[in-house]
Amino acid sequence: MSRINRPGPALVAGLLVLAAHPARPAEPPADLGAQADVAAARGVFERNLAAITKRDREAYLATYLEAPTLARSGPEGPSLGYEGFAAQAGEGWPEVFEAQDLRLVPVEPGVVYGTYRYRVAYRDPETGRLDEHAGLSERMFVETPEGWLIAVTSAFDAPTGTPPPPRALVGATLVDGTGAPPVPDAAVLLRGGEIECAGTRAECPVPEGVGVVDLAGKWLTPGLVDAHVHFAQTGWADGRPDALDVRDRYPYPETVARLEADPERFFRAFLCSGVTAVFDVGGYPWTWDLPARAEADTRAPHVAAAGPLLSTLDYWVNLPAERQFHHLADEASAREGVDYVAARGADAVKVWLIVTGERPLDELERIVGVVGARADERGLPLVVHATDLPEAKAALRAGAEVLVQSVWDRPVDDEFLELARAAGATYVPTLTVPFGYQRMFAAAASGDPPSVDDPHGCVDADTLAKVAESAELSPPAGLTAERLAERAARIAEEDRTAAANLRRVHAAGVPVAMGTDAGNPLTLHGPSVYAELEAMEAAGLSPMEVLVAATRDGARAMGRGDDLGTVEAGKAADLLVLAADPTAGASAFRALEAVVRGGVLRPVGELASPAGREPAAADRD
Numbered sequence: 001m002s003r004i005n006r007p008g009p010a011l012v013a014g015l016l017v018l019a020a021h022p023a024r025p026a027e028p029p030a031d032l033g034a035q036a037d038v039a040a041a042r043g044v045f046e047r048n049l050a051a052i053t054k055r056d057r058e059a060y061l062a063t064y065l066e067a068p069t070l071a072r073s074g075p076e077g078p079s080l081g082y083e084g085f086a087a088q089a090g091e092g093w094p095e096v097f098e099a100q101d102l103r104l105v106p107v108e109p110g111v112v113y114g115t116y117r118y119r120v121a122y123r124d125p126e127t128g129r130l131d132e133h134a135g136l137s138e139r140m141f142v143e144t145p146e147g148w149l150i151a152v153t154s155a156f157d158a159p160t161g162t163p164p165p166p167r168a169l170v171g172a173t174l175v176d177g178t179g180a181p182p183v184p185d186a187a188v189l190l191r192g193g194e195i196e197c198a199g200t201r202a203e204c205p206v207p208e209g210v211g212v213v214d215l216a217g218k219w220l221t222p223g224l225v226d227a228h229v230h231f232a233q234t235g236w237a238d239g240r241p242d243a244l245d246v247r248d249r250y251p252y253p254e255t256v257a258r259l260e261a262d263p264e265r266f267f268r269a270f271l272c273s274g275v276t277a278v279f280d281v282g283g284y285p286w287t288w289d290l291p292a293r294a295e296a297d298t299r300a301p302h303v304a305a306a307g308p309l310l311s312t313l314d315y316w317v318n319l320p321a322e323r324q325f326h327h328l329a330d331e332a333s334a335r336e337g338v339d340y341v342a343a344r345g346a347d348a349v350k351v352w353l354i355v356t357g358e359r360p361l362d363e364l365e366r367i368v369g370v371v372g373a374r375a376d377e378r379g380l381p382l383v384v385h386a387t388d389l390p391e392a393k394a395a396l397r398a399g400a401e402v403l404v405q406s407v408w409d410r411p412v413d414d415e416f417l418e419l420a421r422a423a424g425a426t427y428v429p430t431l432t433v434p435f436g437y438q439r440m441f442a443a444a445a446s447g448d449p450p451s452v453d454d455p456h457g458c459v460d461a462d463t464l465a466k467v468a469e470s471a472e473l474s475p476p477a478g479l480t481a482e483r484l485a486e487r488a489a490r491i492a493e494e495d496r497t498a499a500a501n502l503r504r505v506h507a508a509g510v511p512v513a514m515g516t517d518a519g520n521p522l523t524l525h526g527p528s529v530y531a532e533l534e535a536m537e538a539a540g541l542s543p544m545e546v547l548v549a550a551t552r553d554g555a556r557a558m559g560r561g562d563d564l565g566t567v568e569a570g571k572a573a574d575l576l577v578l579a580a581d582p583t584a585g586a587s588a589f590r591a592l593e594a595v596v597r598g599g600v601l602r603p604v605g606e607l608a609s610p611a612g613r614e615p616a617a618a619d620r621d
């Protein structure tokens with residue numbers, strides 16, 4: 001196996017056999033002339049790549065053979081000739097350029113073949129978004145009287161899902177998400193989109209040829225998991241006409257159509273905020289398409305989706321021919337609902353357990369019990385929205401495995417804690433979401449736009465504009481200044497109860513996962529995690545306990561505990577690089593510097609929204 005440490009001559013030469021030299025033996029002689037050729041070609045290769053990085057057209061062109069035989073190849077075929085090449089060179093340098101995994105092999109005296117794996121991104125002048133490409137680029141180097149030059153160049157984009165080149169992240173303090181003590185000066189090896197090794201440098205020596213990222217002075221954690229989000233809500237009133245009706249400005253069918261057409265803006269906002277996996281616990285049927293769409297895309301978080309909610313209330317926020325609420329009218333409709341979402345490939349069954357007084361809780365518990373039993377038969381976890389203690393207990397008796405809200409109305413009792421432990425349920429407190437509604441109503445009442453807590457500029461321009469528009473709205477009918485103040489006082493009181501309940505639930509050994517309820521008004525997809533993490537810490541969890549809840553236990557809540565949520569060998573290569581110590585305070589996640597998803601490391605600025613950047617002209621040359 002010692003050959004692995006050499007730059008793969010057998011493999012690359014084998015490829016070349018097809019191209020040019022059918023009689024060439026698999027193992028080229030490693031004579032001194034060949035070594036000198038490779039060194040010379042490497043020099044040109046490095047100058048060529050450095051010129052792209054520096055956007056230096058002259059230096060770039062100086063590495064190419066000035067001849068009619070210069071060949072450029074891509075997916076659409078080859079084109080020949082230096083003149084055409086030089087005419088277009090330098091027209092559109094990539095804003096992001098990353099060259100990894102350089103390999104060179106001598107073909108014959110004076111000829112060297114080389115490849116590298118590229119990741120480039122160009123900014124779309126219209127949308128301002130970065131258009132990223134990754135793939136393999138080849139070079140053929142030839143010795144000429146003018147020195148070594150590139151005679152053939154190619155670039156082929158890799159299909160989505162192609163794992164990035166291996167990488168080693170070394171020197172950071174690793175906080176792996178299991179709750180284990182931090183590992184100083186750690187090494188994490190990434191290969192094939194997964195974590196190959198994580199531990200001390202001695203435990204994880206870096207293999208030769210693997211690109212090393214020096215992270216001395218930084219911290220490495222697993223990517224965050226937001227275990228409660230909604231892609232079918234916008235983060236503002238237009239997605240929740242039941243809270244504040246803006247359908248005269250933004251017709252609801254158009255709002256939902258836009259959400260369905262462009263989940264990428266939320267994918268990017270999540271990733272930009274350090275969130276590498278999310279659990280969508282209720283929305284239109286199209287949310288079922290998101291897990292497959294996001295899974296292989298390293299620019300999206302992993303997604304699990306429940307799809308339409310099975311609701312004890314026959315709720316009206318639907319579209320003429322699409323529902324996000326299926327009414328649990330009786331036991332038959334309960335079974336139908338579960339069979340429907342199971343048939344569509346849901347990752348969970350979500351129940352909206354709302355008591356209105358029209359139906360006694362006993363009856364609702366019986367029906368939710370039917371849902372729970374059917375879900376169990378179908379192998380699907382039962383996720384329940386229940387905000388008051390009696391409903392939360394009913395949900396646990398019905399078989400809930402995830403409670404996606406705090407108990408807000410009163411302190412949890414021993415019976416609740418025993419039920420939760422017996423059910424093996426995860427508690428997702430969503431502490432901050434009520435304040436988002438309150439801030440939107442307050443903005444409408446005061447005429448002052450709400451502030452946006454988005455330290456890395458992750459939120460898209462359209463969402464930001466709508467948030468600001470809160471100040472132009474009229475508050476809901478009857479929400480006078482006095483009522484608004486009463487509401488604020490009630491929310492504050494409920495928040496104290498929720499915080500105390502989180503402490504009790506956690507102390508009782510019930511797993512807790514971090515969830516924001518993103519999509520609700522002013523709980524924005526992505527950056528809302530920071531306030532939620534800090535609220536959990538303020539409630540009494542230690543920073544390390546918050547971190548475990550927001551990583552390992554969130555992954556478990558969304559059914560991905562086996563492959564996500566911790567930095568351990570065999571898990572997906574989803575990590576965060578922080579400039580602050582997350583075991584000292586949850587606010588360290590605001591000091592996010594880079595996000596690794598599926599083994600691809602991107603500085604957080606690369607993931608920021610165009611709206612969060614300087615005017616586009618500053619970025620263009």
Ligand SMILES: [Zn+2]
Binds near residue numbers: 281282404517
């Ligand atoms: Zn929710």
